[in-house]
């Protein structure tokens with residue numbers, strides 16, 4: 001299990017309401033997309049869900065338990081993992097060691113080495129296992145970030161623009177990886193601007209605009225929603241690239 005329920009979440013920066021009464025859900029076994037134009041509040045919502053930012057109002061419920069007052073470390077122990085828009089790898093460590101550091105924080109330290117081999121398989125980077133993170137392409141580095149989040153065997157995985165910088169082939173492999181994580185029962189929440197990826201991989205979407213959820217539902221429904229089309233005018237169109 002790793003269900004997520006957010007309700008009535010507001011965040012105010014100075015006089016600016018970055019999130020305004022936001023509600024959303026994500027279910028185990030599904031990839032849930034959180035999309036919206038630049039500055040809509042997606043990363044701020046991830047900060048609230050992962051415990052990095054306390055909302056001025058609202059609740060975050062993980063697996064039926066209210067975690068709003070818990071810090072990030074305690075939420076991580078309850079099975080939450082996330083990646084960041086800015087890459088956070090240890091540049092002078094190899095890919096294998098970056099994964100190993102994370103796996104050693106996972107549920108079974110003794111099996112960390114074994115877990116890393118499994119993750120290298122799943123992210124398709126065995127050939128780069130001994131390469132330093134600093135030498136990776138952005139696309140490969142993002143896969144390692146996701147691999148690191150996988151290493152703690154999360155129940156809820158929040159991914160912030162994981163496909164930025166990936167080439168077409170990497171994105172295709174990445175889509176298959178996301179589907180397989182969901183098929184294993186992980187709750188995956190994806191913030192992503194690559195609409196081709198979002199539309200092909202997500203079971204459900206929530207659309208944020210100016211701090212408010214303006215639409216929620218299956219991708220096919222959301223992409224035709226008049227409010228969503230209006231929000232994206234002048235932005236990346238809501239169609240597969």
Ligand SMILES: Nc1ncnc2c1ncn2[C@@H]1O[C@H](COP(=O)(O)OP(=O)(O)OP(=O)(O)O)[C@@H](O)[C@H]1O
Pocket residue numbers: 013018036037038039040041042043044045
């Ligand atoms: N620490 C902060 N202090 C003040 N304002 C902030 C802070 N963090 C974010 N904001 C503002 O809150 C709003 C939401 O920002 P956020 O980064 O959550 O949007 P986003 O949807 O993730 O955007 P993008 O797609 O560009 O990453 C923006 O107007 C942003 O300028």
